[in-house]
Amino acid sequence: MAPADAAHTLHTGRATLPYRAAAVITGAVETDGRALRAAPRRRPGPTPPRIVLAFPGGGAQYAGMGRELCAEEEEFDRTVRECAGLFDDGTGTGLTALITADPSDEHARRLLRDPAHGLPALFTVSLATARTLRSWGVEPDAVVGHSLGEYVAAVLSGALSLPDAATLVAVRSRGMSRAAGGGVMLTVPLTERQTLALLAEHPGLDLAAVNGPRSCVVSGPSPAVAEVERALTARGERAVRLSLDAAAHSRLVDPVLPELRAAARTVRARVPGIPLATTLTGKLLDTAPDADHWVAHLRSTVRFSDALATALGEGPAVLVQAGPGGALLQLARQQGHRQLLATLAAFPDREQPGGGRAALLAAAGELWTHGVPLDAAALHRPGRRRVTLPGLPMERRRLWIDPPAVTPAGTASDPGHSAGQAAPDESEPFQLPVWRRTPPVEADRSALRGRWLVAGPPGSPSSERVRAALVAAGAGTVTLDEAVRDPGTPCEGIVVVGPSGDTGDDPAETVSASVLHYAEVARAAASWAHRTCLLHLSHNAQQVESTDRPAAHAAAGLAVPRVLAQEFPGLRWRSVDLPAGP
Known part of the structure; x- marks a missing residue:
């Protein structure tokens, strides 16, 4: 069985259950077993959490970062080709070649450190990642981009069209390569106040970024950055250089600003359709980003x-990082936001350049375990088929039959039952009769009135005795044939007499005849059965003493009154069992 078919079947052929787990399966039995055992089980809340897409800035790019996804994901490859058509000028190494290069290609590595090549490539793969996630049904509730990443956020939110964003990214990247190409950016483990105090001692540098409570970036000429790096190392502080040969967000980019302003004035910006948190102010961008914004x-x-x-x-x-690495996720975890349920990397890091599609699938699967719906038709490849899978394990639930609660003394609801004994429940199909000897009930025979339907086997002595007793009590009687001819006239009660003793017929045929006989009674009483009462008179249907041998055909007939009471709500019924014999 193909693992992809099994995943398709589980996603599209099973009901939604309270708990979810997701794992990336490759077909390797041992590896897949470990992945399935390690997959966390989650119970999503009533509503899915908010999805925030974050896009990285310069330094996250590396050679071959989109190699696998370009080959395996149509939406990703389509976006890369679209961006290549906007960025490539027909000279030098093309954008697609850098994105799909071998990770060990030194020439591609050197080019990607240059902002003129590295930033357009980073913009492209970040946008391709976000578009692929959206094609799978993942819709962001907010977007945020670090430096260059804000251009990706602007495209995704609708603030910029892709051609306009590509124009600005190209001008920005080429200008940075020319003007600030000799600069360096350095991450320092200091607060903003500590970083500003450090820069007061090194006035040639600028504060480029405030990434967290104790994470800032300084930017400037290489010699000045090296001096700060040595000073921090001497203090025992670990500083890290970004993989970008440029000093963005420093005075070195000042010569680029007029060109960028001129390009930004030609684009048509719009108010973001998806909330966009801009790193310029740290707040939501609620206006169309103009030239002043981008400068x-x-x-x-x-x-x-x-x-x-x-x-x-x-x-x-x-929080999902839609772009290479997981640096933004690490910064988010360091800040300790209580509302942050999970941080997900949708792209492998430069240290693990393989498995691009596996990383993207893992991120989508984790979102699904948190209750985010996915588009199964887009997620699973064409040609997937439903297969037979083992059933789900039974959910344990208690099925033990508890004894009925004892009715408090003096609250018996049925006159034929003593206090403390519950009356029979006609809605309960399974009952075990318990017999107790009681004195005969004193009946008020003069209370009977109206006409009564007495139905029994032809020539039944019991039927004749019942008719005689009813007439003696002041009631009139009608036969079943008479009731059928006059169905509109109601009866005060119905007495159905079952077969007495051994009829000599096949028991199964006797039961069938009794049920059909009851059907005729029901047809005759259909219009008034809901406001009358029924007495079922059986012979040898119950086992009262241990030596009694009930007749099977008589016992089977006891179920019919219960069914009639369900068909005609309001019909009151009781059964009386007589010893065998006439």
Whole structure:
């Protein structure tokens, strides 16, 4: 059985259950077994959490980052080809070649450190990742982008069209390569105040980003950054350089600003259709981003910490990094947002360049376990088929039959039952009769009136005795034939007499005849049965003493009055069993 067919069957052929688990299956038995055992089981809440897509900035790109996804995901490949048509100028190494290069290709690695090549490539794969997730049914509730990533967020939210965003990214990237290409960006484990105090001692550098309570980025010329790096190392602080040969968000990009402003004035910006938390202010962008926005965005400090808090909002949320690596997720975890349920990487890191589709599927599966719906038709490849899978294990539930509750003394609801003994329940199909000897009931014979339907086997002595007793008590009697001829006239009661003793016929035929006889009674009384009473008179149908041997055909007839009472709500019924014999 193909694992993909099994996944398709589980996703489309099974009912939604309270608990969910997801794992990426490859077909390797041992590996798949470990993945399934390690998959967390979750019970989604009544409503799915908010989905926040985060897009990384410069330094996250690496050679061959979209190699596998371009080959295996149609939407991803389509986006890469669309962006390549916008960025490539027909000279040098093309965008697609860098994205699909071998991870060990040194030439591709060097080119991707250059902002002119690395930033368009990063923009492209981040957008392709987000579009693939959306094609699977994952719709973001908010978006946020770190530096360059805000251009991806702008496209996804509708604030910029893809051609307009590509124009700005190209101008920005080429300008940074020319003007700030000799610069360096350095991550420092300091608070914003500590970083500003450090920069006061090194005035040649700028504060490029505030990523968290104790995570900032400084930017500037390489010699000045190296000096700060040595100072921090001497203090025991670990600083990390970004994989980008440029000093973004520093004074080195000032020569690029006029060109970027001119390009931004030609684009048609719109108000975001999806909430976009901008790193320029850390707040939601509620206007169309104009030229002033994009110029300040390149030159000013990246306020990612504030923008992330704004994007996450108040309710439960899941943060998905739609782009290479998981640096933004690590920053989010360090901030300890209580509403953050999970952080998911939808793209492998540079240390693990393989398994691009597996990472994307794992992220989608985790979202599904949190209650996010997925489009099965888009997620599963064409040609998948439903297969037979083992059934689900039974859910344990208690089926023990408890004894009936004892009715308090003096509250018996049926005159024929003593206090403390519950009356029979006609809605309960399974009853075990218990016999107690009681004195005969004193009946008020003068209370009978009206006409009574007495139906029994032809020539039945019991039927004749019942008719005589009813007449003696002041009631009139009619036969079944008479009731059928006059169905509109109601009867005060019905007495059905079952077969007495051994009829000599086949018991099965006797039971069938009794049921058909009851059907005639029901047809005759259909219009007034809901307001009358029925007495079923049987012979040798119950086992009262241990030596009694009930007649099977007589016992079977006891079920019919119960059924009639369900068919005619309001019909009151009782049964009386007589000893065998005439």
